[in-house]
Amino acid sequence: MEFKTDTKCVQAGYTPESGQPRILPIVQSTTYKYDTSDDMARLFDLEADGYLYSRISNPTNDAVARKICALEGGTAAMLTASGQAAAFYAIFNIASAGDHVVCSSNIYGGTFNLFAVTMKRMGIDFTFVSPDAPESELNKAFRPNTKALYGETIANPALTVLDIELFAKVAHAHGVPLIVDNTFATPVNCRPFEWGADIVVHSTTKYMDGHAAVIGGALVDSGNFDWEAYPDKFPGLTSPDPSYHGVVYTKQFGRGGAYITKATVQLQRDLGAVPSPHNSFLLNLGLESLHVRMAKHCANALAVAEFLKAHKKVAWVRYCSLPGDPYYERAQKYLPNGSCGVISFGLTGGRAAAEAFMKSLRLAAIVTHVADARTSILHPASATHRQLNDEQLVAAGVSPDLVRLSVGIEDVADIIADIDNALKAV
Numbered sequence: 462m463e464f465k466t467d468t469k470c471v472q473a474g475y476t477p478e479s480g481q482p483r484i485l486p487i488v489q490s491t492t493y494k495y496d497t498s499d500d501m502a503r504l505f506d507l508e509a510d511g512y513l514y515s516r517i518s519n520p521t522n523d524a525v526a527r528k529i530c531a532l533e534g535g536t537a538a539m540l541t542a543s544g545q546a547a548a549f550y551a552i553f554n555i556a557s558a559g560d561h562v563v564c565s566s567n568i569y570g571g572t573f574n575l576f577a578v579t580m581k582r583m584g585i586d587f588t589f590v591s592p593d594a595p596e597s598e599l600n601k602a603f604r605p606n607t608k609a610l611y612g613e614t615i616a617n618p619a620l621t622v623l624d625i626e627l628f629a630k631v632a633h634a635h636g637v638p639l640i641v642d643n644t645f646a647t648p649v650n651c652r653p654f655e656w657g658a659d660i661v662v663h664s665t666t667k668y669m670d671g672h673a674a675v676i677g678g679a680l681v682d683s684g685n686f687d688w689e690a691y692p693d694k695f696p697g698l699t700s701p702d703p704s705y706h707g708v709v710y711t712k713q714f715g716r717g718g719a720y721i722t723k724a725t726v727q728l729q730r731d732l733g734a735v736p737s738p739h740n741s742f743l744l745n746l747g748l749e750s751l752h753v754r755m756a757k758h759c760a761n762a763l764a765v766a767e768f769l770k771a772h773k774k775v776a777w778v779r780y781c782s783l784p785g786d787p788y789y790e791r792a793q794k795y796l797p798n799g800s801c802g803v804i805s806f807g808l809t810g811g812r813a814a815a816e817a818f819m820k821s822l823r824l825a826a827i828v829t830h831v832a833d834a835r836t837s838i839l840h841p842a843s844a845t846h847r848q849l850n851d852e853q854l855v856a857a858g859v860s861p862d863l864v865r866l867s868v869g870i871e872d873v874a875d876i877i878a879d880i881d882n883a884l885k886a887v
């Protein structure tokens with residue numbers, strides 16, 4: 462029987478046998494013992510299932526990966542040490558020097574830097590396209606050596622909503638997978654595979670952990686993309702891997718297992734961005750309440766967005782679940798039950814007003830983090846982007862008055878009272 466999302470949050474991934482621990486055990490061991498060398502050899506040859514070394518796989522990490530896989534409705538998943546590592550593996554698993562990727566321009570700043578600077582230095586070229594570009598324009602960005610299309614369900618921090626169905630259609634027309642970073646929506650609010658995405662990436666650091674306790678990432682495969690239909694495009698998956706005794710991932714692990722197996726036994730083996738089992742245990746605790754927290758984040762954020770929109774000192778509000786938002790219609794399609802807890806807004810008094818406002822808050826804390834239980838707030842122009850003048854800020858896509866608010870799961874009346882009070886000081 463297939464459980465519903467709320468049940469999967471609590472129970473998926475780990476099912477104890479009679480007499481085993483009720484709670485997911487932390488297997489704090491780098492290594493695993495075998496009775497014979499032959500037993501171990503079968504594991505090394507990828508002919509048997511089991512554990513060799515925790516850089517490649519660990520039972521605690523695997524259980525949490527299974528939970529995220531079940532939540533997204535995928536066929537295979539793996540955990541990584543950070544969201545950045547997950548994004549890197551997602552691309553590097555199918556693209557090498559000389560290849561090309563098309564990517565939405567509205568993505569997390571760290572991912573943008575990873576793609577546009579670091580991976581470019583590795584010889585992989587990225588073309589950035591507007592998430593709102595029409596089909597004909599998206600098509601123009603593709604080249605014969607393009608290996609993937611990439612975007613974020615709800616972009617951090619732009620808060621644009623990706624037209625996943627259109628992006629999937631375009632990717633598939635060019636014989637490449639659509640990779641979607643589903644961090645802000647989480648599988649509670651959107652499951653990109655249901656709209657045609659092929660691979661999902663997560664920074665579990667945000668809502669999945671939800672308590673600002675552990676950095677982590679995840680990579681999930683839908684099992685839908687037919688790598689063997691394009692053997693010349695994806696030779697790493699469809700032809701022998703000399704670093705693993707000539708294994709052909711699509712042959713040995715099928716369409717549902719090839720991509721994640723390769724990312725695990727090749728990229729994780731060689732690059733080692735592996736989470737500690739203790740961190741995965743903490744992530745699992747977060748996941749157990751993800752559905753409850755997301756509902757509360759969304760309800761609180763909508764109430765706060767409505768309050769801000771009605772306030773005369775507030776010039777503009779961006780929240781995709783708020784009627785009138787430019788992405789409201791798209792959010793209703795892809796995120797009908799709620800989007801996330803992150804809002805951005807500007808004050809009529811501009812940059813100076815935003816600075817005064819920030820000084821007067823008591824409940825909302827000034828931090829760079831978003832998407833955890835505590836309400837947090839950031840005025841980029843006076844913090845992360847303070848070296849830029851107003852003109853440079855606009856060029857960077859951050860208006861001088863922009864305030865980013867990550868609405869937590871406290872009592873919404875207290876959150877609104879705090880904001881109301883700070884607005885009086887402006």
Ligand SMILES: *Cc1c(COP(=O)(O)O)cnc(C)c1O
Pocket residue numbers: 543544545546569571572613616617642644645663664665666667676677678
């Ligand atoms: C934070 C974030 C990342 C990067 O994840 P880390 O866990 O910080 O490495 C990637 N994508 C999105 C949408 C994010 O918000």
